[in-house]
Amino acid sequence: MNTKKTTLVVGASTKPERYSNKAIRLLTKYGHPVVAVGLREGEVAGITISKDFPADTTIDTVTLYLGPARQEPVIEKILSLKPKRIIFNPGTENSAFRQQAEAMNIETVENCTLVMLNTGIF
Numbered sequence: 179m180n181t182k183k184t185t186l187v188v189g190a191s192t193k194p195e196r197y198s199n200k201a202i203r204l205l206t207k208y209g210h211p212v213v214a215v216g217l218r219e220g221e222v223a224g225i226t227i228s229k230d231f232p233a234d235t236t237i238d239t240v241t242l243y244l245g246p247a248r249q250e251p252v253i254e255k256i257l258s259l260k261p262k263r264i265i266f267n268p269g270t271e272n273s274a275f276r277q278q279a280e281a282m283n284i285e286t287v288e289n290c291t292l293v294m295l296n297t298g299i300f
Contacts, residue, residue, distance in 0.1 A: 182209050182211060183210050183211075183238035183239050183262075183300070184210070184211040184212075184213065184235065184238045184239070185205050185210050185212055185213070185237070185238065185239045185240070186212075186213045186215065186232070186235075186239070186240045186256075186261070187205070187212060187214045187215070187241055187243065188215050188240060188241070188242050188244055188252060188256065189215075189216060189244040190202060190214035190222065190227045191220075191222075191227075191243075192216075192218070192220035192221065192222055192227065197267065197290075197291075197292065198214075198216070200292055201241055201267075201291045201292060201295075202214055202222045202223055202225050203222065203223045204291075204292055204295050204296070205295065206223045208300070210300075213228075213232050213235055213237065214226065214228065215228055215229070215230070215231055215232075215252075216228075217229070231252075231255045231259070232259070235259075237260075237261045238261060238262050238263070239261060239262065239263050239264075239265060239300075240256050240259070240261045240263070240264045240265065241264075241265040241267060241291045242264065242265065242266055242267055242270040243267055243270065244270060245269055245270060246270065246271070246275075249270070249275060253278065257279065257282060257284070260282070261284060262284065262285060263284060263286065263287060264276075264279050264284060264285070264287070265287045265288075265289060265291050265294070266286065266287065266288045267289070267290055267291055268290055271288055
């Protein structure tokens with residue numbers, strides 16, 4: 179991995195068994211700057227989980243840990259950040275959201291962030 183990608187984890191959780199929590203820890207381990215947004219504030223691996231989306235941070239990648247039913251309130255916020263790509267982790271696939279992102283020239287990926295990091299394709 180030659181470039182570090184500032185990654186926004188949407189649906190971040192302080193619960194260690196949650197995949198969003200595992201993703202924050204693994205992203206940090208690989209040296210990627212992490213911004214985390216969740217329903218509750220907290221901290222994981224030294225990363226603060228905020229309830230608010232970042233205002234002035236350039237985001238390379240958004241990795242989603244919210245199912246389609248809970249994405250509606252955050253879609254516009256995510257798109258307004260103009261990330262280079264959005265990763266739809268298993269269970270978060272949303273064709274309408276994906277089409278909106280692709281119409282804005284945002285790359286969309288349906289894959290698991292943890293697998294991508296561990297196999298070097300992140």
